Amino acid sequence: MHIGIAGTGNMGSAIARRLLAAGHDVTVWNRTAARVQPLLEAGACAAGSPAVLAAGPDLVISVLADQALEEVYFGEDGLLSGDPGGRLFIDMSPAAAATQRRMGERVTAAGGRYLECAPLGDAAAATQGGLVGLAGGDAWDVESARALLDQLCRRLEHVGGCGAGAAAVRAGMRAGEPALGTPASIR
Template sequence: MEHIAFLGLGHMGTPMARQLLSAGHPLTVWNRTAERAAPLVTEGARQAAGPAEAVRDADVVITMLADPDALDAVARAAAAALRPGTHWIEMSTVGPDAVRRLAAQLPTGVTLIDAPVMGSTDKAATGTLGILAGGDATGVEHVLARLGTVTRTGPLGSGAALKLVLNSAVISGIAVVAEALRLADALGLDGDTARAALAKGPLSGVVARAFAEDVHFEATLAVKDLDLAAKTAQLPVIEAALEHYRRVAAPGEDISEAAARIRTN
């Protein structure tokens, strides 16, 4: 069983790391806020003091971090400690430019795969995520399969690019649903009736996520994702959704709470 270093133990990273630990992989974990590692340490993981210590003996390194700046910082700290033959699986939502920067920092003999995920905390906890794998994932596909269903997307960076496309569509769609319900309110329609009608149409999945409970995708991360998209191409609709989320997103809150504020404010 490969020795895995898992860096980033947020709402998604912790259940993903737990899946690998329960599968029997020796696991070293690191998180900028060290206390978040405590539950996994209790379950058998080893906690590292920093990124370099975490990756030093790893066969596979997995990063699940908040944004490109966090990934850049971890790469700077860890790159020199990597061994030839190591596979680095980058699973954050950071866009293809950040993946290319990471590739440029890695030493010869380290294989990089970009493999961001589709799905929220519920799917992370059950190992049923959708995984978008760019680059040569042959050596680690069995590791990724413990976290969900793997879709090969093409060359390095293509997984990160497709994740940005999919997230932009879903996040913007949630804002559209919120505005549609605001329109229903303005027209004097019963909110539950309007919601049920929307849920029966082509936006059914987006409606479900706009009202989902017991899952978590932080609204401030939605801002980050739409901002990455808006910097890549001219996207007026996505830019409008971005301004909505910038106005209402609060740290620690799920995107559904931001959608509720778009509807009412």
Template sequence: MSSGSEENLKMIDLKTVGWLGTGRMGAAAAHRLLDAGHPVTVWNRTKSKTDPIAAAGATVVDTIPELAGNDVVFICVSASKDLEEVVIGANGLLSGDLRPKVVVDCSTVSAESSALVRERAAELGVAFLASPVSGNAHVVAEGGACLIASGPREVFDAVEPFLNVLGKVAVWAGEEEQARLVKLAHNLYLGMMVQALAEVTTLAEKAGVPRANFLEFLNGTVLASDWVRKRTPDLVALDFTPTFTATLLRKDFDLGLAAARREEVPMPVGATVHQAIQAAVGLGHGDDDLLSLYAVQAKISALKGEDK
């Protein structure tokens, strides 16, 4: 982004908001902006999925370029190639003569794709902020999400009021793609934590301790966390209704371990958990919640009655 564009950005009062991608996460976040009084225009590949947010007051458009008239456009998509397609593709956000002032991407994607989109946007005088979100759709809806952002500091400062609506904290990490690595490190840790929980819970159960009792004890110790406490009822009930799927977790481990190789950082625990996630996907849990790692651990441990 040119210094002239950054100077112009400081003088712009960002008011109108576009939201591209209204899946579980995107819809929850866009709802928060609506509830805060911001006018929001949305697009989603499957238009019927925009019905609930349209009922809440959002304007729905038929094509991505129709979002470009907004001051700032947020994006929430599943994969790196999706980000490239919806922003710099032939029919993407920046394909027409009308362009937003700022693009904020809340997806979890590779640093390479993010840098490519950032470069193309800068060539067109559009500011770009990488701002992935920590928290599932329920957490976002409750205002408990955390956002990590990277890009020019002037861009972060201009967008920060919106980020503070989306979550309880927004942290600036640097001028380039640092936010991408932070989010991948976060999701690597999440996967390692869930696999560890699956292993120790299975061990206790196979030794004769009821799953609910073991988790009640664990949640009272210094090893407890808000995430485990919140997900304990689901694990006790073996409810794998997706909040974050095993397939999406595998994608983030693919990206995170690739980043570790580039940085020459060994990750023996992460590499092992990567294979456990692959096993969950291979056994048909790809569209289930990441708690389905427990189902795999129970199965390979021959835990009777826990073969869901």
């Protein structure tokens, strides 16, 4: 499978490395171009912009700061500046539930499909496929992405519509709920 990854900070890089090790073709983009260099050396390809990134892969995973999501998706040269053609976008950013709901609505209105997969765990867990993923979005999208997400997550739960994953992460972290696999229990 050909996967695009927007955002190659610690978590995005770990996800890219895991997917490369699993044999996927991975194309990466980051606002700071130098951040993709180690991934290129590991076998990834680079895209010059989010629009270029979204044009080729089967699906795109984003791992961005909350405030960058809308710019990277909807900006002049953003992921959705071209025709998304029903492509699935999976966001694994630490975004707020309200942001995830808004993103889901906007991506769907633009002709794409949107799934949030709020990850519990750190970059080391992602590299080992040990994340816990709390997915919010359409059940069909969760199932269509399950084989891929199972390579990143030791446990994947569909918890509701867009925003539900982020809400569950925050609720679990506030409650210190080990059953959800809070960051403290994953380490």
